[in-house]
Amino acid sequence: MKKFVLVAIGGTGMRVAQSLVALAASGFLSDLCGKDAEYLLEIRLVDLDIVAGSDKIELEEMIRAVNDAIPQLSVIVDEDTADSRWKAKGIDGMMSLQPPIDDRSTINDLVREGYLSEAESLAYHALFAEDDRTMVLRRGCKGRPRIGSLLWAEHFDLDWSNRSGFWQSIFGDIGVDDELRVMFAGSVFGGTGASGTPTLAQKFVRACRKGDIGNTAPFARHVALTLMLPYFDVGQDTDVDSGLFSINSKMALKYYETSEILSEVEFAQFVGDDRRQMEKKDEQGSWKRVRLDRASRADEGQNDPSMPAELMAAIGVCRYFAGDIPKADNVYRKVYVPLKWSSANSERSIAPEEAVPLDRFDYFPVSNGGADAGAVRSVSDYILRLERFCLMLGSYYRTSAAIRMPWKYRPEVFRTVWTKRKELLDMYDSRIDGVGAALAFAESMFRWLEELDHHGMHDLLLIEGDDKHNTPHIQKAVEDAAREGSTRFDLFSIPCSQITTKMNSTRVDPRGATKYFVSSLMECCVLRVQ
Amino acid sequence: MNGNVRRRVSVRVISTLILTAVLALLPPILYHDLIYGKFFLEDAAKDIANQYLNGTRWIHLGAIAAIWLVNLVFFIVNQKKSDSGKQLISRTRLQNFLNVLLIVCSVAAMIGYRYALSSDVWIGLLFGTADNIKLIVWMPYWVVAACGLFLWRFCMCAAPATNCHVKWLLAKWLDAPMTRAERTR
Known part of the structure; x- marks a missing residue:
C-alpha cells in the first residue's frame, strides 16, 4: 500500500492543498498512480490562522465536501467503462498542527519575555x-x-x-514495507510557510533518520518540498507588505542554496508566476481586492483566492506522489517548465520566447512512468470534467428541478431517480434523498474553478462573462438554457445533449438511486477520446 | 450508458416499425372481402369496388407510412436534442398537430379518391342503403383514422424518444428493467 501526505504550511500551503484536493477529486491522482493502485491520501495542516473564513477553514470545508460526496461519486454505473471511469478520491485523513494561541496571542505571550535572561531579551528585541x-x-x-x-x-x-501527535500519527496506519511519500508545501516569501516549510521538512527528515521513536528511517526516503515563489500581490493598505516578497524570496533561496535541506529531500519544486493582484468574490458576488489590515473585522480571516500557480504546484505534487518525477536514464534531473511561455525546448532553462494563454497544461508529458502510459492524456480534461460536472449538477439539473412544469416534460432522469413528486427541488437539494452532498462538493469545486478563471485561466475555463462581447457568466448561460429545457450548448467539447441523452437512459439501483445519478453524471462529464 | 441508450432506442424503433408494418398492411387485407361483398354483383359495381379497395389500400399504406415517418423524424430530433421543458412542450405540440393533420388528410384523401373514382351517389347504386352496409363500405376511412391514431399514440406514449415520458403501462413495465441497475453490485 502507498500513503501520500501533504503537509500544507501557511496560507499558500493551504491553497496548494485546495488544488490537490480538487485534482484528487477529479481522478487525476488515481489515474496518474495507475490502474488498481491503492493509496491513502492525507493532508496535514500547519498554520496559525484560526479565524473563520481563512484559507485553512476553506480547505477544511472543501475536504469535508469532497469526503461527504465520495459515497455518491464512487459507484460503478457501467461495467463497460469501469476501467476508464472517473475515480474520485477523497482525503483519508486530516490533522492540524497548531501552537497554543488564542484570539489575542502575540509573540510576546509565547516567548514570555519576563522569563528571558537579559542577553536573551536583548537578542529578542534586536x-x-x-x-x-x-x-x-x-x-x-x-x-x-x-x-x-x-x-x-x-x-x-x-x-x-507524542505517539498520537501530529507527526507520529503519520506512521500509524502503514508498515515499514509500505511506501510513504511526504510533501511539504508552503511559500518562500510569506511568513508561516517560509519559516515552517524548510524547518519542519528538515526536522522531519532528520528525526525519521534518527529513529528515536520506532523504525522510522525508511520513511525519510521520500520527502519532498513544494516552494512557492512570489505569484501574487496584495493591496498597499494591508498588514502584509508584498513589496518585501521579492527580497524575502531572494533571502530564502539563498538559504536553500547554502543549507543542506535540498540535498536531504528527494525532490523539490519551485513554482512561481507573474505577480497579479488577488481578488476574492464577496457575498454580493462582486470581486474585491484582497486586503487584510488592522481595520478588518475580528472574525474576518485571511482568505485568499486560488491561483493558477497553486494548481501548477498541485500538479507537481501529484506527479511526485505517483512517482512521475522527471528523469533521464533513471536519474532525476532539474527541469524548467515554462507553462505560460512557448519555447523550442520547454524543459531547458532557456529564456521563454512567446507568451501563450494558460489554456492547457500539456507542455510536458504527464505519465506514470510507462506502466499505464496514456491513462492520463490531458491534465486540462481533469479540470474541465470538474467544471462540466459542477455546471450540470449545480446549474443545469438544479434549475430544471426548481422550475415548475408538468412532470412529463421534466428531464426523464428525474423520473428514474425520484419518481413523480411535488416539491422536486427540496428533494434534489436534500442530503438524505437527494444530491445535497454532491451539490456542496460541486459548489466548492466551482468556487475553486471560478477563482482560477478570474486569475488567469479564463482561456481554458471560460467562466466569467464579458460585457464587451455580451457574454453571460457560464452559470447564468447554463441556467438560462435549463429554464428553456434547451441542450443547445457545448460543455467544453461535450454537447449537453450527449450528456442528457446518456443520463435519460442511466441505470439506477432504486436502493441508492441518487448515488447512481451523481456517478452517472460524472461518467458523462469525462471526455472520452474516440 | 451508451449501450443502454442504443438498446432502448433500438427496442422503440423496432417495435414502432413492426407496428407500422402491421397497421399499414393488415387492415386492408382484413376488410377487403368484407367490403367487396357489400357491393352489388353487377360488373360495374364490382369494378368500382375493386378500384376503390385497391386505391384505398395504397392511400392507407401511404397514410400510415407518412404518420410513422413524421413520428420517426420527431423521434430522431428528440433523441438528438434530448431536451426537456419548454422546448419539448413546443415540439410535442407540433408533433400532435402534424399527426392530427395527417390523419385528417388521409381520410380526406380517401374521400377525395372515392369522388375521383366516381362522383355519383354510391349508396343505393353500388351497394345497399342499410346503415351497417354503409359503415362497412366506408370502413377504409375510419380504419385509416383509427390506425393512424393508434400509431400516433403508440409513438408518443409507448415508444417515444428516451427524453420523453412513457405513458402506457405495458410499455412502462417493459422499459423499467432497462433503467434498473443490477442488484448484485
Whole structure:
C-alpha cells in the first residue's frame, strides 16, 4: 500500500492543498498512480490562522465536501467503462498542527519575555521589532518568517515524541514495507510557510533518520518540498507588505542554496508566476481586492483566492506522489517548465520566447512512468470534467428541478431517480434523498474553478462573462438554457445533449438511486477520446 | 450508458416499425372481402369496388407510412436534442398537430379518391342503403383514422424518444428493467 501526505504550511500551503484536493477529486491522482493502485491520501495542516473564513477553514470545508460526496461519486454505473471511469478520491485523513494561541496571542505571550535572561531579551528585541512583538498571531505570520521560525522548531520537538501527535500519527496506519511519500508545501516569501516549510521538512527528515521513536528511517526516503515563489500581490493598505516578497524570496533561496535541506529531500519544486493582484468574490458576488489590515473585522480571516500557480504546484505534487518525477536514464534531473511561455525546448532553462494563454497544461508529458502510459492524456480534461460536472449538477439539473412544469416534460432522469413528486427541488437539494452532498462538493469545486478563471485561466475555463462581447457568466448561460429545457450548448467539447441523452437512459439501483445519478453524471462529464 | 441508450432506442424503433408494418398492411387485407361483398354483383359495381379497395389500400399504406415517418423524424430530433421543458412542450405540440393533420388528410384523401373514382351517389347504386352496409363500405376511412391514431399514440406514449415520458403501462413495465441497475453490485 502507498500513503501520500501533504503537509500544507501557511496560507499558500493551504491553497496548494485546495488544488490537490480538487485534482484528487477529479481522478487525476488515481489515474496518474495507475490502474488498481491503492493509496491513502492525507493532508496535514500547519498554520496559525484560526479565524473563520481563512484559507485553512476553506480547505477544511472543501475536504469535508469532497469526503461527504465520495459515497455518491464512487459507484460503478457501467461495467463497460469501469476501467476508464472517473475515480474520485477523497482525503483519508486530516490533522492540524497548531501552537497554543488564542484570539489575542502575540509573540510576546509565547516567548514570555519576563522569563528571558537579559542577553536573551536583548537578542529578542534586536531580532523582533515592536510591531512584530505585538502582532496578533491569530491570522498567521503575515509575511514575516522571523516570527514563524521561532515557533515551529520548538513545536516540532514537543510533538515528535507524542505517539498520537501530529507527526507520529503519520506512521500509524502503514508498515515499514509500505511506501510513504511526504510533501511539504508552503511559500518562500510569506511568513508561516517560509519559516515552517524548510524547518519542519528538515526536522522531519532528520528525526525519521534518527529513529528515536520506532523504525522510522525508511520513511525519510521520500520527502519532498513544494516552494512557492512570489505569484501574487496584495493591496498597499494591508498588514502584509508584498513589496518585501521579492527580497524575502531572494533571502530564502539563498538559504536553500547554502543549507543542506535540498540535498536531504528527494525532490523539490519551485513554482512561481507573474505577480497579479488577488481578488476574492464577496457575498454580493462582486470581486474585491484582497486586503487584510488592522481595520478588518475580528472574525474576518485571511482568505485568499486560488491561483493558477497553486494548481501548477498541485500538479507537481501529484506527479511526485505517483512517482512521475522527471528523469533521464533513471536519474532525476532539474527541469524548467515554462507553462505560460512557448519555447523550442520547454524543459531547458532557456529564456521563454512567446507568451501563450494558460489554456492547457500539456507542455510536458504527464505519465506514470510507462506502466499505464496514456491513462492520463490531458491534465486540462481533469479540470474541465470538474467544471462540466459542477455546471450540470449545480446549474443545469438544479434549475430544471426548481422550475415548475408538468412532470412529463421534466428531464426523464428525474423520473428514474425520484419518481413523480411535488416539491422536486427540496428533494434534489436534500442530503438524505437527494444530491445535497454532491451539490456542496460541486459548489466548492466551482468556487475553486471560478477563482482560477478570474486569475488567469479564463482561456481554458471560460467562466466569467464579458460585457464587451455580451457574454453571460457560464452559470447564468447554463441556467438560462435549463429554464428553456434547451441542450443547445457545448460543455467544453461535450454537447449537453450527449450528456442528457446518456443520463435519460442511466441505470439506477432504486436502493441508492441518487448515488447512481451523481456517478452517472460524472461518467458523462469525462471526455472520452474516440 | 451508451449501450443502454442504443438498446432502448433500438427496442422503440423496432417495435414502432413492426407496428407500422402491421397497421399499414393488415387492415386492408382484413376488410377487403368484407367490403367487396357489400357491393352489388353487377360488373360495374364490382369494378368500382375493386378500384376503390385497391386505391384505398395504397392511400392507407401511404397514410400510415407518412404518420410513422413524421413520428420517426420527431423521434430522431428528440433523441438528438434530448431536451426537456419548454422546448419539448413546443415540439410535442407540433408533433400532435402534424399527426392530427395527417390523419385528417388521409381520410380526406380517401374521400377525395372515392369522388375521383366516381362522383355519383354510391349508396343505393353500388351497394345497399342499410346503415351497417354503409359503415362497412366506408370502413377504409375510419380504419385509416383509427390506425393512424393508434400509431400516433403508440409513438408518443409507448415508444417515444428516451427524453420523453412513457405513458402506457405495458410499455412502462417493459422499459423499467432497462433503467434498473443490477442488484448484485
